[in-house]
Amino acid sequence: MKRALSLVLAVMLVFGVTAALAEERPGDGLLIGVVYKQSGNAYFQAAVTGFEKAAEELGFTFQHDGPDDGSSDGQIRIIENYINQGVDAIAVSANDADALVATLQEAKAAGIKVVSWDAPVAAEGRDLDVEPASSKAIALQLLESISESIGGEGQLAIVSAMATAPNQNLWISFIEEALKGDSAYANIEYVGTVYGDDEYTKSYDETLGLINLYPDLKGIITPTTAGAPAVAKCVLDEGKSIKVTGLTLASDMAEYIKAGVCDATFLWNPIELGYAAAYAAVALVNGDITGASGESYEVPGVGTLNIEQSTALNEAGELAPTDGTISYLNKLNAFTVETVDAWVDIL
Numbered sequence: 001m002k003r004a005l006s007l008v009l010a011v012m013l014v015f016g017v018t019a020a021l022a023e024e025r026p027g028d029g030l031l032i033g034v035v036y037k038q039s040g041n042a043y044f045q046a047a048v049t050g051f052e053k054a055a056e057e058l059g060f061t062f063q064h065d066g067p068d069d070g071s072s073d074g075q076i077r078i079i080e081n082y083i084n085q086g087v088d089a090i091a092v093s094a095n096d097a098d099a100l101v102a103t104l105q106e107a108k109a110a111g112i113k114v115v116s117w118d119a120p121v122a123a124e125g126r127d128l129d130v131e132p133a134s135s136k137a138i139a140l141q142l143l144e145s146i147s148e149s150i151g152g153e154g155q156l157a158i159v160s161a162m163a164t165a166p167n168q169n170l171w172i173s174f175i176e177e178a179l180k181g182d183s184a185y186a187n188i189e190y191v192g193t194v195y196g197d198d199e200y201t202k203s204y205d206e207t208l209g210l211i212n213l214y215p216d217l218k219g220i221i222t223p224t225t226a227g228a229p230a231v232a233k234c235v236l237d238e239g240k241s242i243k244v245t246g247l248t249l250a251s252d253m254a255e256y257i258k259a260g261v262c263d264a265t266f267l268w269n270p271i272e273l274g275y276a277a278a279y280a281a282v283a284l285v286n287g288d289i290t291g292a293s294g295e296s297y298e299v300p301g302v303g304t305l306n307i308e309q310s311t312a313l314n315e316a317g318e319l320a321p322t323d324g325t326i327s328y329l330n331k332l333n334a335f336t337v338e339t340v341d342a343w344v345d346i347l
Contacts, residue, residue, distance in 0.1 A: 027060030027282045033082030034064035034274075035075055035092040037119065037165075038198060041066070042249055043225040043270050044093070046347060047118070050274025051091075057300070058282050063087075070162065070198050072099035079103050083110060089281040093118035097166035097312070101125035113284040117277035118270075119167040120310070123324025127284055128291035129310055130277045132268030133330050135167070138223075139174030141266055141332060142245055143185070146219040149243035149263045153187035154218030157210050159231050161198045161224040166312070171223050173313055191217070196227040203227035207234040211242070222246035228265065232256035250335045250343035257340050264336045267347060268329060276302055276329055293325050302329060 034051055036044035048064050055062055063082070067074020072095045082090055083106060090107055094100050094116055104114050104125035113127050120129040132138075146156060158175065160168045172193055179190045191214055196203025203222075207230065210217060220242060222231045228248040235242045236259060244256070248265040256262050276299045283289045283297045295307045310326035311319050335343055 025057070025059030026286055026288075027055070027058030030060040030088045030282060030285055031085070032060055032062040032089045032091060032278065032281055033079070033085070033087040034062055035078050035082075035090065036064065036066040037075075037093050037095050038070035038226070039066040039068050041198070041226055042252070046249075046270040047093075047274035047277075050271040050276070051278045053271070054275050054278030054282075058278070060088075060278075060282060062278075067095075070095060072096040072164070075100060076103050079107065083107050083112065086110075087112060088285045089113040089115065091115045091117055091277050091281050092121060094121045094166060095119070095162060096164040097122045099164070113281060115277055115281045115284065117273060117280075119165060120312070120324070120326070122166075122312070123310065123322040126291075126324060128280055128289075128307065129324060129326040130273070130280050130305075131167075131326055131328050132273050133328055133332050135170040136174045137330070138247070138266075138332065139171040140178060142171070142221050142223060142247070143175050143178055145245045145264050145266070146221055146243060147185060147188060149245065150188075150218040152184070155189045155191050155214050155216055156219045156221070157191050157214065157217060158193040159203060159207055159210070159220055159222040159224075159227055160193050160195050161227060163195045165224075168223055170313060170319075173317065173319065175221065188219075196224070196230065198224055198226035200226070200230045203230035204234045207231045208238070211235070211238055211240060217242055219243045219245075222248075225249050225252065225267065228253060229256070232261045235261050248335065250340050250347045251345075253335060254340045254344050257335060257337055262335075264334050266332050266334055268331050269333065269347065271346075272302055272329060272331065275299065276305060276327075280305075280327065291325050297327075302331075305329070 117130040194206040222228045228246045229252045305327040310324045314320045
């Protein structure tokens, strides 16, 4: 009798384990279309690793793509393809905040949830935006760093990505605001911003143009991972004592940090950003969140991400509240001569 009871209990245990293993994960059966700014960009390749990690945990499948030329038209074609496939969610890093809105509204009308990440889509084209840190915090970190590197005085320029890039423009607006209004930067002369379009050669050439136009240039901020290596290489090639900081991959900038061109560069972890965006997309599809201000969602290893009202530059170039919402990871890593080697195999 005891043997029979033991056998029954053993069978029940096996079936219980099997049932637990077969338990549905939150993302099982879901398909997510991921769109990034440009194909072949190491930063976005790292972000895809975050989506892969989330897919293993949550059970969804995903496709990812970006235009070769970094154009909004290319992104629109990719989004239209995802709509035709009937994906459950689209996660997009926008080359232009407004250019994608009409197409993404078509996606939303078809019941597809839209998450922008890294670079926001305008509020009417998304359900939620997921960003690494507040734009003001990022901008002031870069400005404080370059000010320290140049001793708080001298000419300063910015080498950005595309002129339409929403995240770049927001960071630049906060830098410009601080340069005008903060007495700590009274001795810094801001000579303006040029655009390298996230292309190596153009970023290099724009930097060379700045060096030739402003022979007394002391510092450059380059808030773009694709352009930063070209900017630093140009400064090194020209033998100039110009300091560079920006948002960069550690692996791209280690040699320039060690050469003294950069005292420090910064970046959040794009793997974590892609990971968090994936969790947000699944939560939206499942109805765990709607994307409304005041909600929150959990991302393992990152924490509770709170959703709040977002802001954007209006037509007057002023920061104003939008109808959209945003959540921040609020993690920014510094790459210095002491720390960069620890990051090169990660980013």
